[in-house]
Amino acid sequence: MQVVRRRTRKWMALAVAALAVLAAGLGILAPTAAYAAEGCKVDYKIQSQWGGGFTGDVKITNLGDPVSGWNLVWTFPNGQRVTQAWNATTTDAGDTVTAKNMSYNASIATGASVSFGFNGSWSGANGVPASFSLNGAVCTGAVGEPSTPPTTTPPPTGGLTAMETVAAMQPGWNLGNSLDAVGADETAWGNPRITQALIENVAAQGYNSIRIPVTWDNHQSKTAPYAVEDAYLDRVEEVVGWALDADLYVLINIHHDSWIWMSAMNTNRTVVEDRYEAIWTALADRFRDAPPELLFESVNEPQFANVDDATAYALLDDLNTSFHEIVRGTGGGNATRVLVLPTLHTNADQGRLDALSATIQALDDPNLAATIHYYGFWPFSVNVAGFTKFNDEVRADLEGYFDRAYNEFVANGIPVLVGEYGLLGFDTHTGTVEQGEKLKFFEYIGYYARQKGITLQLWDNGQHFNRTTFQWRDPELFAMTKAAWTTRSGTASTDQIYVGRAATVADVSLTLNLNGTTFQGLRVGTTNLVQGTDYTISGSTLTIKASRLTTLLGDRSYGVRGTVHAVFSQGVPWRISVISYDQPTMSAATGASATFAIPTQFKGDQLATMEAKYADGTNAGPQNWTSYKEFGRAFNPDYAAGTVTLPTAFWSEVTDGQKVTLTFHFWSGRTVTYYVTESGGTVTGSLT
Structure with missing residues (x-):
């Protein structure tokens, strides 16, 4: 959804407030709202038709004043039924169908259009509906008087509710491994220094929001009063300002501190609370008058060492409640700024959702949002246990995850932001998951999140968007991801x-x-x-x-x-x-376990997965609950070098002196059997 917003320079909200005070002082009355003119045109097309089924396409053109939400109603003349819809949700009462906007296409400016599609069933005839009504007004192709007066309820600060704000943030992108890098400098984890050109190029890709993770540990005094470096706050403010100037919604947080020092909260509560409160006090003061397009996230992936879930929930509730109190207490824009609260581990297991829901209910604040992360069904995400394909089990995990978040929050008026999503295997190698299976995952997550009104922010630590050339490292992946923002792909x-x-x-x-x-x-x-x-x-x-x-x-x-x-x-x-x-082949080899690689002639084929078993049939190597090892960690193909490497992570969990049978599975369906034995740090590999 593209929302018209905002300002030409940061903190413009101050100017708006000043004008309002000036007008009141001069006795100038604000203009009263006029009733909205109504008018619309609907183009209904049958794109294709087959025995008993058809695909319809509906285009709504708004000829009246802008609308911020829509319902389109029509009646089928021949008993047709909608069986599946996209870019809208549909309900029916007999022959009458109501199509309602999704979160991302709710606004239709004057003269603008939105489209949605559906699959339907028919029998005997498939006639076109005689008329359509948009928000109660019949679409005649002309502009008329309003059928109902507009609401007089004033809009929230910034003009958008929390739900509308989070919807307007779709799609989003993460500036990962930069300001959140653990080290003295934002380049510590290998990314270049952030530039305004980078932020502008991210916005140019079509993103509406940017999440800027920030780790504070090395930029905060370790003794009371735990002051945050002004220079670091200045740098964060500079990057936030660039993002706001690029018309992006911005989310900032406390990031890797969650595991560096906050995880010790149960045994070091006073220090953790004091450090946490010092950071949010500094941030709330610094950004008090920032525009509402800036959002705060209390903490990234909260976790607590050596505690049970009940204790962890209580600790997180304490942090989230303290965060809320500090930010709201500073007033200004912070009085109504959307605040984002995570579940424990930013996970959507039902217990995590229930605990956060209790916190949000207790805070009783309409400007709150919930956040979770999703990196897919774990065995598929890292390519282990034989999950090489985007199959029904992988899909069901995704659906269950988003369904739970929807039912707990979205259905109850609380927006959900998936602050990070992707595949965990990307941390090792973006080829961990085969390209086509990877594309299916990104196509489906984009589609399903839209169905549930949930906003996605892609995790990118530098492996996707090149921060120097401003090009996508995998243009095909980005094309699929971008298409999924608005539609489905075959x-x-x-x-x-x-x-x-x-x-x-x-x-x-x-x-x-x-x-x-x-x-x-x-x-x-x-x-x-x-x-x-x-x-x-x-x-x-x-x-x-x-x-x-x-x-x-x-x-x-x-x-x-x-x-x-x-x-x-x-x-x-x-x-x-x-x-x-052709059939891939491997050769005998001997070498140190730290550098052992199997000479391989791939002959055009590519490796899907590898099994490892001892002679007695039991599973060998790491994650020995499965014979299928993790791609990129237990084995790693190098097609240019003609090798398959078995790294230290594999040998560290193999019994010294025992022969291991490796079965390499290739995407062609071919296999190669190979035998390895490690003894005293030396590995011998053979075909027998």
Whole structure:
């Protein structure tokens, strides 16, 4: 949702307040609100139709005064029903359907339009509805008088409620591993110094908010009164100012302090409370008159050592309550500023949600928001235990997580901000999760968060957006992520077609995941392929013909020989790589456990996962509850070097002198069996 806002320079709220005082002193009356003119036009299209089903597209154009929320009502003439909708939520009463805005598309400016789509069912006939009503006014294509007077309730400070504020922050991005770096300087964790150009380029990508994590430990006195360095506050204020000037909503917090010193709260309560209160007192004073687009988050991922959950909940309640009291007590913009409170560990397990809900109810403040983090179903997120694909179990975990947050908070009028999301495997290697499976995750999380009215802020510690060139390191991932801000994209059962280098080329079929879209065609570059000649489509089964694959394979040298793109009615096309390969092979090797690597000829193939077992069949290596080891930590392929490395993390949990059978699983479906034995820090690897 794009919200018209705000100021040309920070703290402009002061000027607005001053004008209001001046007007009152001169006896000038503020203008009274006029009734809003109403008018609208609706374009209803049947995009595609098949036996018993169809896809509809609805475009609403607002011809009257701006609206900040909408309901569109129509009646189907032939008993049709909506079975699935996107970019709106629908309810029906018999033949009458009501479509309601999502949080991100609630506002429609004068002359502006919003669109939503749906899949429906029909029988006998599929006629177009005769009329549509927007917020009670019939859409005639003309502007008329208002059907009801507007509310006289004054808007909250900043013009937006907490729910509207958090909705306006979608989508969001994290400036990770910079001001939150643990060290003397913001470059301590490898990122360059933050510049105004970086912030402006982030905004130019389409983001509406930025989360600026800040670690205070090295910039705060370790003795009472625990003063915060003025120079560091100045630097934080400078970066916040750049972000506000770029028309971004901004969220700042206390970040890695949560584990550096706050986790000892149960045994060092007075010091932790005093340090915590000193930081928020300094921040509240510094930003007292900042505009409402600046939000405060009490603490990142709160955690407490050696306590049970009940004690941890009480400790966090103490911190959140103290934070609320300090900020609200400074007045000014802080009196109504949206404050963001985390669950324990910023986790959406039901007990964590219930505890935070109790705190929010006790505070009884309409300008509060809840925050959680989500890095996916853990085995998939780090590629362990054989979870190499975005399957039903991975999807169910995501849905359950967001459903719980919605039911606890959003459904009760409390906004939810997912302050960090992504995949944990990115910390090791952005290739930990296979590209196509990764894209499915980002497509679905964007879609599902929209359905639940939850705002997402991408965690980026420098691995996604290059902070020097201002380019995305994985443009395909960003394109999918950006599309998911507003719509769905079609995907498929795979993004890889493996063809043996010497094998006879045959037709290859894969299943399309339409995700509410319709398949439009297959493309190579800018050339549209010919249905029936190059490919066939039957329902959701796409078959690429052998003749087209042969052309793409060319001389059939190893690796990706060509790509085709499946194009859908909305969202980004789905890339399918056509790969020539042979059975991968490995060679015997000997070396120190700290540097041991298996010589590997990948021959166009790529590694999906690795199993490790002892001779008796029990699981070997770390995480021995599963035979499938963690990608990037227990093993790591290097395609350019032609090796698979087994790092120290693997050997530290292998019994010295025992032979381990490794089974390497490749994406082509091929496997390689390899044997390793470590003795006294020396590893011997062989094929027998």
